Amino acid sequence: MTQVFLAVVLGVLFTIGTYLVLRRDVVRVVWGISIISQSANVYLVTMGGFDGLAPILSGHGGGDVAATSDPIVQALVLTAIVIGFGTTALALVLTYRVYEEHGTIDMYELGGSR
């Protein structure tokens, strides 16, 4: 059930992200990108499956350990979040620089670049 729910959420998130990336306003484009990269992270967590407890082990070694969810994807997502944080910051600064240079952040007014 969780999986179906997440699949729907992911679909919605990607839709919103794609919609925003296609906007004329550069700030919305940046939002769109960050939504897409966040939904990629949610997707990544989903790929690990949810058939177990949180992967926090009590004690160390020996004894029976209850089935846990796959911790690898969660480690991956942490890495991806940090990278996404950096790139989003860069994209926002870049947006500001574009505004300073061109006086607009409208994609149409910026025109194509050669």
Added chain:
Amino acid sequence: MSTLVIAPLLVALVTAILTLLTRPSDILQRTVSLLGAVGYLVAVVALFDEVILPLGSEPATLVYQVSNWAAPFGISLVADALSVFMLALTGFVSLLVLVYSIASVDGFGQRLSYHPLYHFMVVGVTGSFLTGDIFNLFVWFEVMLMSSYILVLFYSGREHTRAALNYVVLNLIGSAVMLIAIGGLYSTTGTLNMADLAQRLAAPGAYDVALLPTLGLSAVLFSVFALKAGLAPFQFWVPAAYRAAPSPVTAMLAGVVKKVGVYAIIRLYFTIFAAAAIDLSFLGISGNSFLGFFGPVMFVMAAVSIILGGIGAVGRDDVDGILAFSSISQVGFIVLPLAVAATAPSETVRVLGVTAALVYAFNHGLAKSLLFLASGTIQDTIGSDRISDLGGLANRAPVLAAGFLLGALTLIGVPPLSGFFGKYLVFQAAAEAFAAGAAGAGLALAVALAGAILTIAYYTRAWNAVFWGRPSDLVNAALPDRWSIGSRDVAMTDGGDGNLERLELTTQVTVVVALAVAAIGFGIGFEALFATADAAAHAALDTNGYIDAVMNGPGVGLEAATGGGHA
């Protein structure tokens, strides 16, 4: 000596950090930066010596397990002949381009961020070549891209911010797609380690791997690598970004960073995904492995790149634009033999195809950096790179002209330059596949021929307009007399310091000449280059050797780690 694997990575990383720390002193920062690039080359040569030399002997595969965790639990760094081949190109080109940068990038920019960014980009490139883990590949890609974003944006003017915006947005979407593909591959195969991935794909039943979804996900991943390599239909970012970046950065982007995409295609699709046996027949594509699917895909992308890039280059009226479109076309030439190799009927043709791609990539790395640097020098001295503003430079700057000519001739493929052999091998691979009756090989030959003719057309046009004829007004103003190495100062019209000093110009031209000499040298001593590329191609196609080296490599396994038991 498996710790040698991380030597280039560490040298580049330490250099990047040291250049951050030495920012207060220009001289110190530049010295550290240069020494770092030399040290990087030394580390690469040491690794090269360990893996490939002596020629003729079986190349080794060195594996370094991070934290000594055995594969597939830790992150593996693998230096085989293919990785080392690409690293050698990087080491050589990055050192020369750095020397050029010191003479060409303005002092404030260098002090501010140029050197750290440059070395972080080299770190990313090195990591991508060495890693044996697909998620780790993503991380190194990001390291490389993050530096390249800021380097493309370096001068931060009107055009630069506009071009960088496209470049950043496109690559961020590419990164998200890459993450999705990697997540999907992890979900279907249950591993991120490349060797383990190949092992599981080879025995899908034993590991409960569904091959068809894996094929689809690997195709998603392929689009990301095609984006990085600038293959059609993902080529549109190339001209704007290359125009916006400072010329030494463009030289690195075209010469080295693009090759990361090519390397990833070879490594993942020829070494790893080729392990899967699957019967394909849809959309007229049939085959018995993933390569049967990717062969035609690569062929179409390569063919479109060659033709589109070639026609685009013919129509441009600025030198950088011609070179950027040429770069799209040349990447097509690198991927075309890969497409031939993927659908090759026999093992020999397959090895030949990959060898041809590697040799071509190497030549393109040398020649395209040379041309972009020469174009940068023209821009610095004359103040424009538009064809209509230029003319008669062969008379005024004969050394630079000779360098440019050699670079162009290398890409056209004239013997005895190394480019001749690159092109020759591409044609040979296609011809042998044609002789062996491979479908589409005839078409590949025709496309390669058309591309070669276009290459001649646009370089002839650039040469005629820029170097021959009467010197234009701008050229006369900037270079009233003949200039060669050792001549007096030149007035610089490009704003900046107002004067391009003799030492700076001499350094720039010397780097261009050094690259031209290398193109001649590798042409005359082609046997060594061929033997190395051949070893790299064999390593690229030796899936079992790769699996064996990584899975049975060093490191502490799970049993050994928990076996001691301290419960």
